[in-house]
Amino acid sequence: xxxxxIALVENKPGVLNRVASLFRRRNFNIDSLTVGRTESPHISxxxxxxxxxxxxxxxxxxxxxxxxxxxxxxxxxxxSRDLALxxxxxxxxxxxxxxxxxxxxxxxxxxxxxxSVTVEVTGDEKKISSMVEVLQPIGILEMVRTxxxxxxxxxxxxxxNGYQARDGSNGYQNNVL
Amino acid sequence: xxxxxxxxxxxxxxxxxxxxxxxxxxxxxxPTYDTMTKYPAIHHVLTRHEQGAAHMxxxxxxxxxxxGVAMATSGPGATNLVTGIATAMMDxxxxxxxxxxxxxNAIGTDAFQETxxxxxxLPITKHNYLVYDVDELAxxxxxxxxxxxxxxxxxxxxxxxxxVQNTITEFEYPEGEIIxxxxxPPQRASQSQLEAALQLIREAECPVILAGHGVVxxxxxxxxxxxxEMTQTPIALTLLGKGGIPEHHPLxxxxxxxxxxxxxxxxxxxxxxLLAFGMRFDDRVTGNLKTYAxxxxxxxxxxxxxxxxKVIHADVPMVGDLKTVLRQLLPMLExxxxxxxxxxxxxxxxxxxxxxxxxxxxxERLFAAHVIHDMWQATNGDAVVVTDVGxxxxxxxxxxxxxxxxxxxxxxxxxxxxxxLPASIGATLGLKATNVWAVVGDGxxxxxxxxxxTAVQERVPVNIAIINNGFLGMVRQWQEFFYExxxxxxPIHSPDFVKxxxxxxxxxxxxxxxxxVIPAIQWAESITDGPALIDFRVETHDIVxxxxxxxxxxxxxxxxxxxxRDQV
Numbered sequence: 170x171x172x173x174x175i176a177l178v179e180n181k182p183g184v185l186n187r188v189a190s191l192f193r194r195r196n197f198n199i200d201s202l203t204v205g206r207t208e209s210p211h212i213s214x215x216x217x218x219x220x221x222x223x224x225x226x227x228x229x230x231x232x233x234x235x236x237x238x239x240x241x242x243x244x245x246x247x248x249s250r251d252l253a254l255x256x257x258x259x260x261x262x263x264x265x266x267x268x269x270x271x272x273x274x275x276x277x278x279x280x281x282x283x284x285s286v287t288v289e290v291t292g293d294e295k296k297i298s299s300m301v302e303v304l305q306p307i308g309i310l311e312m313v314r315t316x317x318x319x320x321x322x323x324x325x326x327x328x329x330n331g332y333q334a335r336d337g338s339n340g341y342q343n344n345v346l
Numbered sequence: 347x348x349x350x351x352x353x354x355x356x357x358x359x360x361x362x363x364x365x366x367x368x369x370x371x372x373x374x375x376x377p378t379y380d381t382m383t384k385y386p387a388i389h390h391v392l393t394r395h396e397q398g399a400a401h402m403x404x405x406x407x408x409x410x411x412x413x414g415v416a417m418a419t420s421g422p423g424a425t426n427l428v429t430g431i432a433t434a435m436m437d438x439x440x441x442x443x444x445x446x447x448x449x450x451n452a453i454g455t456d457a458f459q460e461t462x463x464x465x466x467x468l469p470i471t472k473h474n475y476l477v478y479d480v481d482e483l484a485x486x487x488x489x490x491x492x493x494x495x496x497x498x499x500x501x502x503x504x505x506x507x508x509x510v511q512n513t514i515t516e517f518e519y520p521e522g523e524i525i526x527x528x529x530x531p532p533q534r535a536s537q538s539q540l541e542a543a544l545q546l547i548r549e550a551e552c553p554v555i556l557a558g559h560g561v562v563x564x565x566x567x568x569x570x571x572x573x574x575e576m577t578q579t580p581i582a583l584t585l586l587g588k589g590g591i592p593e594h595h596p597l598x599x600x601x602x603x604x605x606x607x608x609x610x611x612x613x614x615x616x617x618x619x620l621l622a623f624g625m626r627f628d629d630r631v632t633g634n635l636k637t638y639a640x641x642x643x644x645x646x647x648x649x650x651x652x653x654x655x656k657v658i659h660a661d662v663p664m665v666g667d668l669k670t671v672l673r674q675l676l677p678m679l680e681x682x683x684x685x686x687x688x689x690x691x692x693x694x695x696x697x698x699x700x701x702x703x704x705x706x707x708x709x710e711r712l713f714a715a716h717v718i719h720d721m722w723q724a725t726n727g728d729a730v731v732v733t734d735v736g737x738x739x740x741x742x743x744x745x746x747x748x749x750x751x752x753x754x755x756x757x758x759x760x761x762x763x764x765x766x767l768p769a770s771i772g773a774t775l776g777l778k779a780t781n782v783w784a785v786v787g788d789g790x791x792x793x794x795x796x797x798x799x800t801a802v803q804e805r806v807p808v809n810i811a812i813i814n815n816g817f818l819g820m821v822r823q824w825q826e827f828f829y830e831x832x833x834x835x836x837p838i839h840s841p842d843f844v845k846x847x848x849x850x851x852x853x854x855x856x857x858x859x860x861x862x863v864i865p866a867i868q869w870a871e872s873i874t875d876g877p878a879l880i881d882f883r884v885e886t887h888d889i890v891x892x893x894x895x896x897x898x899x900x901x902x903x904x905x906x907x908x909x910x911r912d913q914v
Contacts, residue, residue, distance in 0.1 A: 228652035
C-alpha cells in the first residue's frame with residue numbers, strides 16, 4: 170500500500186543522496202519524492218510517497234544522521250498537491266476543447282504556440298491523473314509532474330522539536346506559533 | 347593558535363584518546379603523514395594493504411571497546427578499505443577511517459587517484475564526511491568519533507582533501523555538547539513496554555533468551571545472567587554473542603543457528619517465549635522464517651529501532667540500551683521456576699553430547715575440533731580468539747567456550763575471509779597481550795597473509811593457528827551436501843607455511859598428531875617478542891555438524907551420526 174511520509178532533514182550537501190541510496194539499498198519502491206526549502210534555512214522538507222512498510226521506512230530513515238524528523242501522514246487528514254505542466258497538440262477545433270477542459274479542472278493555459286498549448290494543473294494525484302486521461306486523446310506532446318507535496322490539516326504542525334543549529338539558534342526566523 | 351589541517355587532525359585524535367593508527371601512506375594523505383612525526387603520542391602501524399588496516403582497526407576496537415582508526419590515501423587506498431568498512435558495519439564495530447582526497451579544486455575532474463569515496467562508502471558506513479572547509483575539520487572529527495562509538499556503533503569515514511590538510515587556520519578545540527539534531531540514540535524502555543514484557547515473562551512456560559552482540563557491546567553480562575537465573579531461562583547465543591555470558595553457566599545452551607548446538611535450536615523451536623537481547627534475527631540464526639519458533643511470543647530489545655519487526659514481528663518491542671532496559675526490568679521480576687522445560691532441554695543436551703566427535707574414537711586422526719578443544723584447555727579458556735571465516739570459525743564457536751566478553755573476535759555479519767590475521771594483530775596491539783590467537787583456515791589466511799610482515803615489523807606477539815585441511819572447507823561442505831560432491835574450485839594449494847613463516851623470520855611448527863597440540867600451543871604463547879605460527883594439518887573431509895541447510899527449518903538439522911545408534 171502506498172504510504173506518504175514527511176521527513177525534515179538537515180539542509181546539507183548529499184542528504185538527498187543518502188535518502189535515495191537508503192531507499193535503493195532497502196528495496197523501498199519510491200513512487201514520488203519531492204524536496205524543498207522550509208521556513209528554516211537549515212532544514213529541508215521531503216514528501217515521500219513509497220510502496221513499502223511505513224514503519225521500516227521511518228526507522229531506517231531515522232538511522233541517517235542528517236534526518237531530523239519523520240512522520241507518516243497517510244492516515245492523517247492532509248492537503249496533498251501535485252502540479253503538472255502538460256503540452257498538448259491542438260488545432261483550431263481542439264484548442265477550444267482544451268480551454269473548456271481547463272475550466273472544468275480549474276487549470277490554466279500558461280503558454281500557447283501555433284500548434285500547441287501548455288496547461289498547468291494543480292491538485293491531488295487523482296485530479297492530475299484524470300486531467301491527463303482526458304487530454305490523452307487530444308494529443309499530449311510532453312508532460313512533467315512535480316510529485317506530491319503534503320501538509321497535515323489544521324493545527325497538526327510538523328516542526329523539528331528542539332532543533333538547534335550549531336550556532337545555538339533554533340534555525341527559525343519567522344516562527345509565528 | 348595557528349595550525350594546519352593536518353595538525354588539527356592529530357590534535358583531535360589525541361583528544362579522542364587515539365594512540366594507534368593503522369594505515370598506508372600515499373600522495374593525497376602525505377601532508378598528514380608528514381605531520382605525524384610531530385605527534386609521538388600516536389604510533390603508526392604500517393600495514394601491507396589497506397584492507398589489513400581497516401581489519402586491524404576493527405580488531406583493535408572489538409578487543410578494547412575503544413574506537414579503532416585506519417588511515418589511507420585517496421583512490422585505491424580508500425577503495426582497499428571498503429571490505430574492512432563493510433565488515434565493521436555489519437558487526438557494529440566502532441572504527442573511524444581517515445582518507446586523503448585530491449585537492450578541492452580537482453574534485454570531480456577524474457584527477458589522479460581520485461575516487462568518490464564518500465559515495466562509495468555511503469551504504470557501508472554509519473555516517474561519512476567530505477570536509478571542504480578546514481574550519482569544519484575539528485568539529486567533524488569530534489562528531490565522527492561520537493557517532494562511531496555511541497548508539498549502535500559503526501564505522502565512520504572522513505575524507506579530507508589534500509589542500510584542506512595543508513591550509514593554516516586559527517584552531518580552537520570545539521569543547522561542549524555535540525549538537526546533532528538528527529541523532530539521538532535511545533536509552534530506556536517505557537513503563538508500558540516493561541509491563542507488557544513482564545506479563546509475557548510471567549505467562550511463559552518454555553522461555554529462551556537469545557543473547558546477541560548487544561550483550562557484549564552494552565556490557566550487560568551481569569544483567570543477562572541475573573535475569574536468566576531469576577527466571578530460570580536457558581540462554582542461546584549468537585556467534586557474536588559468544589562471550590556475552592560465561593558459557594559454562596548451567597543455563598547456557600551454546601550457539602544457536604545454522605551450526606548451533608542441537609539443544610539450542612530445539613529449545614528455540616519449542617519455546618513459547620523468545621527474549622531477544624541485542625540480536626537481529628539474522629538468516630543464519632533463524633533458518634526458514636515461516637517455521638521459526640512457531641509457538642513463541644517475542645520480546646525484542648535492541649538499540650536500533652529499525653531492527654524491530656524487520657524480519658520477526660515482536661510482540662513486545664523495547665528500543666534502548668540493553669543494560670539500561672534490563673536494569674529497569676530486573677527489579678520488577680519475581681523468581682520463576684521452569685523445571686519441566688529445563689529437564690526437556692537437558693535431554694536434548696545429552697543427545698548432542700553423545701553425537702560430539704570429542705566422544706568418538708578418532709584413532710590416529712587429528713580433527714579440527716581436537717585442536718580447538720585442546721587450545722581451550724591449554725589457554726585455560728581465557729585466550730582472546732580472533733577467527734577467519736569458514737569451518738574453523740564454526741568449530742571455534744562450538745569447541746571454545748568463552749567466559750568473558752570481547753574474547754571472541756570474528757566476522758559474523760559479512761563473513762569476510764581474510765579478516766582473521768589482520769584483526770588479530772589489531773587486537774594484540776590494543777590489548778598489549780600475549781594470549782591472542784588468530785585461528786584461521788588455509789584459505790582465508792592466504793587472502794591477507796602479507797600482514798605477517800606487519801606483525802614482524804611491529805613485533806606483535808600474536809599466536810597464529812592455521813587449521814589446514816587443503817580445502818576451502820565450508821564451501822566443500824556445501825558441495826558435499828547440496829552439489830552432489832562436485833568439489834570444484836575448493837581444493838586449495840598452499841605454500842609450506844612453516845617455511846613461509848621462516849622467510850618472514852617467524853618461529854613456526856607443524857602439528858599432525860593430537861599429542862603435539864597442547865605442547866605446541868604452550869610453545870607459541872611462550873614466544874612474546876613477536877608472532878609464532880603453527881600449521882595444524884587436520885582431517886580433510888571433516889564436516890561442521892550440526893548443519894541447518896540455508897533456508898531450512900531450524901529444527902531440521904543434519905546431525906553427526908552416532909555410530910552405535912543411527913544408520914550411517
